[in-house]
Amino acid sequence: MTTRAEFLDRVRREMGKTRGLFxxxxxxxxxxxxxxxxxxxxxxxxxxxxxxxxxxxxxxxIAGVFHRVSRLDEVPAVLARIAAERGVRExxxxxxxxxxWDARAALEPHGLAVRLAPxxxxxxxxxxxxxxxxxxxxxxxxxxxxxxxTGTLILASGPGRPRSTSLLPETHVAVFGPSALxxxxxxxxxxxEARHADPALAGSGGAINFITGPSRTADIxxxxxxxxxGPKEVHVVFVDGPGGAA
Amino acid sequence: xxxxxxxxxMITCLGDLLFPEIGAAMVTVLRRLGVAVDFPQxxxxxxxxxxxxxxxxxxxRVAARTVRLFEHAEHVVVPSGSCAWMVKTEYPGxxxxxxxxxxxxxxxxxxxRELSQFLVEVLGVTRVESDFKGRVTYHDSCHLLRGLGESRxxxxxxxxxxxxxxxxxxxxxxxCGFGGSFSVRLPEVSTAILDKKLANVEATxxxxxxxxxxxxxxxxxxxxxxxxxRVRPLHLAEIxxxxxxx
Amino acid sequence: MxxxxxxxxxxxxxxxxxxxxxxxxxxxxxxxxxxxxxxxAFATLPEGDALRDRxxxxxxxxxxxLDHYLGQLADNVERLGGHVHWAATAQEAREIVLRLCxxxxxxxxxxxxxxxxxxxxxxxxxEHAGVxxxxxxxxxxxxxxxxxxxxxxxxxxxxxxxxxxxxxFSRELGGQFAADPEVLTAVxxxxxxxxxxxxxxxITGANFAVADTGTLVLVTNEGNGRMVTSLPHIHVAVMGMxxxxxxxxxxxxxxxILARSATGQKLSSYTTLVRGPRRPGELEGPEELHLILMDNxxxxxxxxxxxxxxxxxxxxxxxNVCPVYRQIGGHAYGYTxxxxxxxxxxxxxxxxxxxxxxxHASSLCGACKDVCPVRIDIPRMLIELREHLDxxxxxxxxxxxxxxxxxxxxxxxxxxxxxxxxxxxxQRPFVSAGRVRRFPLLGGWTATRDLPAVASRxxxxxxxxxx
Numbered sequence: 001m002t003t004r005a006e007f008l009d010r011v012r013r014e015m016g017k018t019r020g021l022f023x024x025x026x027x028x029x030x031x032x033x034x035x036x037x038x039x040x041x042x043x044x045x046x047x048x049x050x051x052x053x054x055x056x057x058x059x060x061x062i063a064g065v066f067h068r069v070s071r072l073d074e075v076p077a078v079l080a081r082i083a084a085e086r087g088v089r090e091x092x093x094x095x096x097x098x099x100x101w102d103a104r105a106a107l108e109p110h111g112l113a114v115r116l117a118p119x120x121x122x123x124x125x126x127x128x129x130x131x132x133x134x135x136x137x138x139x140x141x142x143x144x145x146x147x148x149x150t151g152t153l154i155l156a157s158g159p160g161r162p163r164s165t166s167l168l169p170e171t172h173v174a175v176f177g178p179s180a181l182x183x184x185x186x187x188x189x190x191x192x193e194a195r196h197a198d199p200a201l202a203g204s205g206g207a208i209n210f211i212t213g214p215s216r217t218a219d220i221x222x223x224x225x226x227x228x229x230g231p232k233e234v235h236v237v238f239v240d241g242p243g244g245a246a
Numbered sequence: 247x248x249x250x251x252x253x254x255x256m257i258t259c260l261g262d263l264l265f266p267e268i269g270a271a272m273v274t275v276l277r278r279l280g281v282a283v284d285f286p287q288x289x290x291x292x293x294x295x296x297x298x299x300x301x302x303x304x305x306x307r308v309a310a311r312t313v314r315l316f317e318h319a320e321h322v323v324v325p326s327g328s329c330a331w332m333v334k335t336e337y338p339g340x341x342x343x344x345x346x347x348x349x350x351x352x353x354x355x356x357x358x359r360e361l362s363q364f365l366v367e368v369l370g371v372t373r374v375e376s377d378f379k380g381r382v383t384y385h386d387s388c389h390l391l392r393g394l395g396e397s398r399x400x401x402x403x404x405x406x407x408x409x410x411x412x413x414x415x416x417x418x419x420x421x422c423g424f425g426g427s428f429s430v431r432l433p434e435v436s437t438a439i440l441d442k443k444l445a446n447v448e449a450t451x452x453x454x455x456x457x458x459x460x461x462x463x464x465x466x467x468x469x470x471x472x473x474x475x476r477v478r479p480l481h482l483a484e485i486x487x488x489x490x491x492x
Numbered sequence: 493m494x495x496x497x498x499x500x501x502x503x504x505x506x507x508x509x510x511x512x513x514x515x516x517x518x519x520x521x522x523x524x525x526x527x528x529x530x531x532x533a534f535a536t537l538p539e540g541d542a543l544r545d546r547x548x549x550x551x552x553x554x555x556x557x558l559d560h561y562l563g564q565l566a567d568n569v570e571r572l573g574g575h576v577h578w579a580a581t582a583q584e585a586r587e588i589v590l591r592l593c594x595x596x597x598x599x600x601x602x603x604x605x606x607x608x609x610x611x612x613x614x615x616x617x618x619e620h621a622g623v624x625x626x627x628x629x630x631x632x633x634x635x636x637x638x639x640x641x642x643x644x645x646x647x648x649x650x651x652x653x654x655x656x657x658x659x660x661f662s663r664e665l666g667g668q669f670a671a672d673p674e675v676l677t678a679v680x681x682x683x684x685x686x687x688x689x690x691x692x693x694x695i696t697g698a699n700f701a702v703a704d705t706g707t708l709v710l711v712t713n714e715g716n717g718r719m720v721t722s723l724p725h726i727h728v729a730v731m732g733m734x735x736x737x738x739x740x741x742x743x744x745x746x747x748x749i750l751a752r753s754a755t756g757q758k759l760s761s762y763t764t765l766v767r768g769p770r771r772p773g774e775l776e777g778p779e780e781l782h783l784i785l786m787d788n789x790x791x792x793x794x795x796x797x798x799x800x801x802x803x804x805x806x807x808x809x810x811x812n813v814c815p816v817y818r819q820i821g822g823h824a825y826g827y828t829x830x831x832x833x834x835x836x837x838x839x840x841x842x843x844x845x846x847x848x849x850x851x852h853a854s855s856l857c858g859a860c861k862d863v864c865p866v867r868i869d870i871p872r873m874l875i876e877l878r879e880h881l882d883x884x885x886x887x888x889x890x891x892x893x894x895x896x897x898x899x900x901x902x903x904x905x906x907x908x909x910x911x912x913x914x915x916x917x918x919q920r921p922f923v924s925a926g927r928v929r930r931f932p933l934l935g936g937w938t939a940t941r942d943l944p945a946v947a948s949r950x951x952x953x954x955x956x957x958x959x
Contacts, residue, residue, distance in 0.1 A: 001577075001578075001584060001587075001588070002578045002579060002580040002584060002787075003578065004563075004566060004576070004578055006578070006580075007562075007578040007580065007733075007785070007787065008559050008562060008563060010580075010787070010791050011558055011559045011562065011733075011791055011794065012559045014791055014792065014794035014795045014796075015555075015556075015558060015559060015794055015795070017794075017795035018794065018795040018799070020552060020555060020556045021552055021799060021800065022552060024548075024549040024550070024552035024553040024556065025549060025553050026549070026550045026553040026554060026737070026738045026739065026742050027546070027550065027738070027739060027741040027742045027745060028741075029739060029741065030741070058758070062757075117775055118775065119773055121775055125775065126775050126776070129775050129776075130689065130723070130776075134685070134689060149758070150758040150759045151758075152759055157722075157774060157776070157777065158771065158773070158774060159771075159772075159773030159774055159775075160773075162774065162775050162776040163718060163722040163776050163777065164722065164723075164776055167715060167718050167719065167722070185744045185747060185748050186741075186744055188744060189740050189741045189743065189744035190741075192705075192740040192765075193739070193740050193741060196704070196705050196740065204771065205767070205771060205774070206766065206767055206768055206769060206770050206771050206774060206777040206778075207718075207721065207722065207764060207765060207766050207767065207777065208764075208765040208767070209718060209762060209763070209764050209765070210759060210762065210763035210764075210765075211761070211762060212757070212758070212759040212760065212761050212762070212763075213761055214761065215713070215714055215715040215761055215762075216713050216714070216761050217630045217631075217677060217713060217714050218647070218755075219629070219630040219631035219634065219647060219648070219649050219650075220630070220634075220649070220652075220654050220657055220673040220676055220677070221518070221521075221650075221652075221653060221654050221673065222521065222522050222525050222647070222650065223654070223673040225673050225674050225677040227677070227678075227681065228630055228677055228680065228681055228713075228714040228715060228716070229628065229681060229684065229685070229688070229714045229715035229716045229718075229719055230714065230715025230718065230719075230761070230762070231715075
């Protein structure tokens, strides 16, 4: 089997035979990614209504369903309606620390059974959660960021915020507020650089998913169908005001 | 203009042996515009067939002789986008190991233009006096369009003729299937591509198909006449020269 | 590894494709749609050209420090708890996967679409070793059931009609399914959901690997990429080593243009950033992550003719605009990668001799270069491959002799014009109204097209009167 040293030696040997095709640079690195990220956040404190408009337009363009409420305590009613319209009685949700609010406490009064992902656990917990997630017709999450220019939801995985919540159920609902909004992919890059540079966050979560609309394919005669393996529907509930999830 | 512009014609192999009427039309048009036209003797081919099939040493020899043939020409005008491309973009590279020839090739590259580019860029002409009347559709040949970045000059010149009704060709930028030796190495594929092109041509209802390349014209004329089409294939020069076609 | 399809010479394979009416219609519809979608997507991206320039520069800059970035990538993947393997050849890559399967008792592996695994024929090797590979990308699932190879880099089953898919599913899965894409998609969802949940291993490729964070990036639409990398215990990613890029900031440049080039979407439905195996406290995610960095002919091109082909993002845009691909489809090419870039990649993986016909399967129109998100000059490299075939005498000697004779004609005006006179004489029995309808030596042309006659007076001869 080839070792790392052998492989890289071979690469170096070939590299030594050429100067390359033209002078080229990769993207300039941010010297202080945290500061850049903070600057973006500050900018968006003012610009978020504009970003939200753009987000809604792009999100709906890719078949996302957009809802908006003024206060966090209005969210459960919206969720209950979405569930009722689809005959959904059981949902799977991020835990309160991840979501920023307690889904179980908020939704059980509306007659919905809420399963949460336990943080940590053994193989038995894992199996049980997997069955819950596979069975639940609706998954409820927050977001780390919402990208306006493409209508994309960005979710990092971690304890209490498993990947399957936004993947296995047929309907995915994401709740967030102004502080999650970003305008451009470039800004997303800055956030990711900053996250990586922050030792507290750098190790969190084995996956970050950019979700741009429902699961789709056009593999059969280029006819678009939704809900191939992932959700058929993606909803956003945007919360303007206090208690907006972030 | 006190001193007339002097232009030397690079007739191209196809232009010399198969389509002399194109060269004659070019002479007519240039003289009408006050250009002093000459024709350096001893021309054969620009060598592109050798180059495209990978015979680069042979192509370099042909390039060297062509460079010498035209070393005293002020302007070189070519009725073919592919030949102009060959001279302008490939000659210097082919002669890179012979510094004097390479410099001469770079000079030739600067002095050489395809006909429509010469008329518009050097002479500043957009309206040519021509009595041509007809419904015309224009095919963008690949080397003129993509190799030399030219799609406007021919259309500008066509629109400048009162008797011409220019109908845009759907898929004008799609290859006609010639590709030099490709047309005989893979004749069935070449013909299938040509059939698509000619179906588009006929759908325009034009009575005349115009192009700025001998190879494309040979391919498209060959298909049009085989299917007994009434569409006449003509070179841009022939439209600009006007008069009763032979 | 020789595909039986290669027993038939390329021109015949192309000819057969031309006569396949289903295929012709499917190709026209699919490629036209992709072309329109891409055009629209770039029309709404004013900075598109600048981004393409930047993307190309990032790829070139990465190659110029490739050893550094590969080392950094490996260090970071390992720091996050993943394992890195180095495969010089396709065989080594297969052996690494098989060893992992043996050691971990893997019986069934779910796969997300990966051209790298197609390239090394991984599925056959797994099956031989008693491991069942299940393709989960709908198009790949279809062709796996049909025992076929993909015919397009991003839409592997575009050569199949919905009727053919319905028959296939009915036959292979048992049942009666309507020729309705919604129905068939739902069937696939149901069948494959079970496999995801039961599989011992998930196998993917990677669109990018970000060196400074040890992140693998998967760009997908269906959700199977996410399933495959979060449900099974082990995740194995097979990746061409040239897919490494320096940073997250660089990644954003590629994400901005990749989906637009491939399908016209601003972003694909899912972009998954995989950063090592499951973290402590996470319920989901693989316990083990293995990244196999593969050479398989790539390293040699760092200083080779096909260096630029290492920039390729595998978006498929060049296939959609290629007049040859649009006529013959992917299978006729005979190798894993079809279309314009496919010819270059085939030469890279299998050597120059493998493209002795394919290098000429191009009219050099340049449409591919026009749409390539990283501006790969494919026509130039096709010409250079042709130069190799001549230089190395792989091109047949009659061809070399013919072009040698042509060169002599071009160097001698006397010979050139003598040949015109000979042509005029030879064509006499065949000329009518200035056209030649058939001619013995040029049957390839005259089978379907007329030829212009050699002029009774060449331009050179007429110049005396014109001057």
